[in-house]
Amino acid sequence: MNVFISSVVRNFEHYRAAAKKAVSLLGHIPVMCEDFGARPYSSEVACMTEVDQADVVVLILGADFGFKTHTGESVTQQEFHRAKAANKPILAFLEEVPVEDDQKRFHWEVSDYVDGLFRSTFTGDRDLSDKIIQGLSQLAASRSAISEQEFVQHLQNRSNSRNWNSRPREDRLELVFLPQPILSGTLRSIHTQHDEFFLKLSQAGLVSIKGGYKSFNEGDITGLDAEASWRHHDNGMTWLSIPLAAPAKDGEYFASYYLSPSRLKRFAEEAFSLISRGKGGWFQLGIYGISHQVYAEPPTTPASSMSMPYRSEKNIEERKLLIPASQGIFNQWLEDALFRIGRKLS
Structure with missing residues (x-):
């Protein structure tokens, strides 16, 4: 499966590395903006294109809302909305840290009891890696199940x-x-x-x-x-x-x-x-x-x-x-x- 890893990049490099390793250990393909290379269109188009082509999106949220786009959303929030609109499987992982303002509202949206996701929380690199492996394994089992x-x-x-x-x-x-x-x-x-x-x-x-x-x-x-x-x-x-x-x-x-x-x-x-x-x-x-x-x-x-x-x-x-x-x-x-x-x- 192509697994799109969605999160802020700045100060989140260690978590993104842990996520990439977890995805690779299961034999899936991690898709990350760091690996996009030069493209003849905007960063926004590049990210949305990769979300559209992914089989599953791994969403990792911490305390930082990240860059706010012209719509008022963060880049990560745009990716979440794009995946949700396309009915992509989304696995959400929330870092257990104090969160304020825009990011807190994003956390609430992702965690909403009716319209959100049953998300998991993590406290470190290893914890995040283990939970990504667990989530992707369960998803793979669901996909391979008989009709x-x-x-x-x-x-x-x-x-x-x-x-x-x-x-x-x-x-x-x-x-x-x-x-x-x-x-x-x-x-x-x-x-x-x-x-x-x-x-x-x-x-x-x-x-x-x-x-x-x-x-x-x-x-x-x-x-x-x-x-x-x-x-x-x-x-x-x-x-x-x-x-x-x-x-x-x-x-x-x-x-x-x-x-x-x-x-x-x-x-x-x-x-x-x-x-x-x-x-x-x-x-x-x-x-x-x-x-x-x-x-x-x-x-x-x-x-x-x-x-x-x-x-x-x-x-x-x-x-x-x-x-x-x-x-x-x-x-x-x-x-x-x-x-x-x-x-x-x-």
């Missing part, structure tokens, strides 16, 4: 296998994870971890430890069956299916007909922490068998009657490539997915 259509094909292959479909057609949540890049040879270590995984399911409140479990081992798939079911394929694809119906209590005859949003969210969060194993990749959140379910919290007092919907659409699925796939990033996507699901079910 959504290919992921769906993997899911269809899974669905056609009886090894993945042990659950009855009850209302349930399923979370499927396929790491990117796709792994191979994971079955050998995973198939010995049934006891450990069942204990984790119990600690997460997804199964009762008293109920026990049955192991599943067939071909290139391993797993277990309890109140929830778990499957793991040798290519790293993992699937967790969890019943959603709340257990009926005395006098609460209709509790099992409510699809609780809070219960759904908690189960999805617990499922993520159990199957992602700290890796990024494709996720699919699915809710199945919901033709007669009411998407709402069960009433706090027992009801004597209720109106149950009927839906022709019995299954809802949401998919997303998450690299990296931290708990926070997953939770943010989950909130969006549940919002869409709620609209479909209301």
Whole structure:
């Protein structure tokens, strides 16, 4: 990839050198104004041209706003706006130093919660280099990931296998994870971890430890069956299916007909922490068998009657490539997915 390094130059030479080294270590091409050479047009045109031709922009901001152009922007700010307008991937790194006036406003623009970037901060050459390497590695992983259509094909292959479909057609949540890049040879270590995984399911409140479990081992798939079911394929694809119906209590005859949003969210969060194993990749959140379910919290007092919907659409699925796939990033996507699901079910 061609990586454009955008920052002030004066008094920032050591940081620019660290950035160039980090980019080069990953086998990418650092693009820097110091290397432009003589050109038959202005510096502004030269910089904007290189931004246009770059695959990714690394933005490094410190305390100095730099040269202010005729538009009132700094050169770095112009490059940022140009890359953003072209939907270029931008990795932003902000030095942890006191910032004032124009540069502070630029920092705020870059860091804006809605329209800005999820930026990283740094405190020195080595810290900056490490974080650039991390950011570019994650970006490269995202670019090399399979398409959504290919992921769906993997899911269809899974669905056609009886090894993945042990659950009855009850209302349930399923979370499927396929790491990117796709792994191979994971079955050998995973198939010995049934006891450990069942204990984790119990600690997460997804199964009762008293109920026990049955192991599943067939071909290139391993797993277990309890109140929830778990499957793991040798290519790293993992699937967790969890019943959603709340257990009926005395006098609460209709509790099992409510699809609780809070219960759904908690189960999805617990499922993520159990199957992602700290890796990024494709996720699919699915809710199945919901033709007669009411998407709402069960009433706090027992009801004597209720109106149950009927839906022709019995299954809802949401998919997303998450690299990296931290708990926070997953939770943010989950909130969006549940919002869409709620609209479909209301």
